[in-house]
Amino acid sequence: MSVHTPIKKITTHVLHAMKQRGEKISMLTAYDYSMARILDAAGVDVLLVGDSASNVMAGHATTLPITLDHMIYHASSVVRAVDRALVVVDLPFGSYQGNSKNALEATIRIMKESGGHAVKLEGGAEVKESISRILSAGVPVMGHLGLIPQSIYKFGTYTVRAKEDEEADKLKQDALMLEELGCFAIVLEKIPASLAAEVAKLVSIPVIGIGAGGQVDGQVLVTHDMLGITKDFQPRFLRRYLELFQEMENATRNYINDVKTGDFPNDKEQY
């Protein structure tokens, strides 16, 4: 039996219906055409062009340096690869916190220049005006609460958020606000599973977790972590489905060896 619905195109309405009937939503990050083709062919529901591209693709320590132009480049590569998945694009740090006009301008550039289907941004009440303005232009918005990596210098560490009542209460208020404003989904990152389960019951929009336990409406992982391409990142919430760093390193060693020994190319591998 298939574990995902054979739907031609995933829309925000499809995701909403999935939550209503209790079907879990699968989401992964993608930053380039070739990877996005594989993930879309496998049937992932949502592809997130995450600002984690700043870490994974560009090697920065945080997500802060990535620019709007970079995000548009990554997103347009992903959009060209996709037949089925909903493509959500992260608004980069600095493009929406200042004022709602900038937020809308950044969003319009993403939608026009990349062809993405929705945007994601981090935070709750602090970015309310930006969310409203983007939504009023007809662009679907995904919220992101809990550990919000663009605020890493405020938090100081990447440890679990909202363990204390005060932060948990604010998170619940923010989730309700995001729903009321009209966001189509919320990502909850690295918070206690019991709190995430509570939020998923509290709101009618899909809640997608990363390090937020299993009692939510879907899961997201950074693809390079899930495939074992990133080597030294081993948080408790991560399940690795391959050890690609090792496999690719071995393949590269074999190639180098074949070149050095003259084994490659052989008679059949030339004209």
Ligand code: KIV
């Ligand atoms: O940028 C990203 O990859 C993300 C996920 C961790 C949800 O925001």
